[in-house]
Amino acid sequence: MRDQSKGRIVSFSPKVFIPLTRLCRDFCSYCVFRQSPQQAESLYMNPEEVLEVARAGQQAGCREALFVLGERPEQRYPEARKWLEDHGFTSTIHYLKAMCELVLEETRLFPHSNPGTMTERELQTLRPVNVSMGLMLESTSEHLYQPGGPHEHAPSKHPRARLRTLELAGELKIPFTTGLLVGIGETAQDRIDALEAIQDLQQRFGHIQEVIIQNFCAKPDTPMEQSSEATREEMLETVALARILLGPEMNVQVPPNLTAPYWIYLEAGINDWGGISPVTRDYVNPEASWPQIVKMQQQMKDRGYQLRARYPVYPEYFMERSDFIAPELVKRLRQEADSEGYFDGHNWSGSPLSGATTSDSHREMRL
């Protein structure tokens, strides 16, 4: 099914990860990204820090500025509210918008934001400065939200809240990334239900640009430290089900830094490896380093596939149509992209930062 639509092309998005704030109003039992104001070195990254990372990414050949941040920290922490007020912003979303604008003005990178659940107005605020946005559905299981579940203290993880954001994004025609977090206590039927919910959204709005099937990895010093993880068979089965339920056209992705060897998912039907950074680490799974891009190119070739660099929005949303992205951004994408909507010019082996997990990088240390 994958080959019918995608052939033997497997894409990835060269990116930098910009953790604008690690403060969050929620507490998910598996999360190591979130920090309290006391733990955080700084409450928000300042504009100079954002630009420094974005420029390092540009130099290393990236085109995606992935903004990942905690959910509405100003609702829980007076420190966050004060920081925003002191800097002239009414909310984290407004500060995020300003940082997206800055990256667009100063670099060749395209923002893709993941700020959690959003209202219609918040989505409208970010749409003009993002080529796509994302929100992991994770699961539609209500059980995970009950006492003792991983989402008990995370109101934004309620399936209804997440489905509503995904629905609003569809109404506003925003290319959207979503997906499942596999192995957090859901059943096999729950995974099918979640895939069917995504299928329903896609049939109604056509805005689901990709579906990530991500395996939960238990982290030390979290309440789920001792929880069992999804088996390889469960992951392969879920990837294959995603391909079958969502069809040949859907972009199905597995992060390549969370399974070894990562290429087992090719035969289950994926066609994308998601964002890979030659500059910044994976802040959500800090223990997992990215594969070296130049090695991936060879590994794909050895297996009969071609690895291609894409933008944080897939070609089908800007090459043939212009109703899904702000006109200025469509223009910029078309000017930059090759005739198929990719960009393959960068020599990844020539990049001084190629393959770095950057735990050793100067920029990373400063972050």
Ligand code: SF4
């Ligand atoms: S909402 Fe996101 S950042 Fe916040 S605790 Fe949950 S996983 Fe972590």
